[in-house]
Amino acid sequence: MKYKFCPICGRGLEEKYSWDEGGVPYCSHDDMMFFDIPKPCIMVAVIKEDEILLLKQSYIYENSKVLLTGYVGNNETAEEAVYREVKEEAGIDIKNIEYLGSDYVKDKEILMITFMAEYVSGEIQKSCEVEGMGWTKLSNALEEMKEDVIGTKVVKNALKKILENQ
Structure with a gap:
């Protein structure tokens, strides 16, 4: 599953760099990353x-x-x-x-x-x-x-x- 919206607040996610994971969907409002999951x-x-x-x-x-x-x-x-x-x-x-x-x-x-x-x-x-x-x-x-x-x-x-x- 690829996150496009925050499952907590519903806002659109932005990409944030996360060391060896690279760009990860991120909600700045909830300060949380959402890794893609199968x-x-x-x-x-x-x-x-x-x-x-x-x-x-x-x-x-x-x-x-x-x-x-x-x-x-x-x-x-x-x-x-x-x-x-x-x-x-x-x-x-x-x-x-x-x-x-x-x-x-x-x-x-x-x-x-x-x-x-x-x-x-x-x-x-x-x-x-x-x-x-x-x-x-x-x-x-x-x-x-x-x-x-x-x-x-x-x-x-x-x-x-x-x-x-x-």
């Missing part, structure tokens, strides 16, 4: 034996499936968001979440924090915000996700972790 979002590869949970969201990619994603809420850690989003969107329980890395999605100003997790229990109960959802063989996942650059990177990292742990 929206934190999680992406998780949920693994069930030799399968992975994939979603169909045509508004994201017309011809590709994606991993489960969601925004991190206020007063919530990224890990808590993983558990919450999987439960809300898929209705299943997971365990052993493991951080895989992060990516920045420039055009959407999103910091994508990526994880893998193990399926524990439950039947898929697709949320109304999801077009389609189901288990796909890990061996077919990359082919079904060819448009999703970050998602395919996550699946490759998850596959690498799985092979390391065997």
Whole structure:
């Protein structure tokens, strides 16, 4: 998010030099700097034996499936968001979440924090915000996700972790 107006008083911001940060939006009335901030979002590869949970969201990619994603809420850690989003969107329980890395999605100003997790229990109960959802063989996942650059990177990292742990 790029600040143009002060969220406290509503006045327009000016640019103020801030050492190694360079020019930063600044409110002279409230004497406060407002650093640009990305929206934190999680992406998780949920693994069930030799399968992975994939979603169909045509508004994201017309011809590709994606991993489960969601925004991190206020007063919530990224890990808590993983558990919450999987439960809300898929209705299943997971365990052993493991951080895989992060990516920045420039055009959407999103910091994508990526994880893998193990399926524990439950039947898929697709949320109304999801077009389609189901288990796909890990061996077919990359082919079904060819448009999703970050998602395919996550699946490759998850596959690498799985092979390391065997």
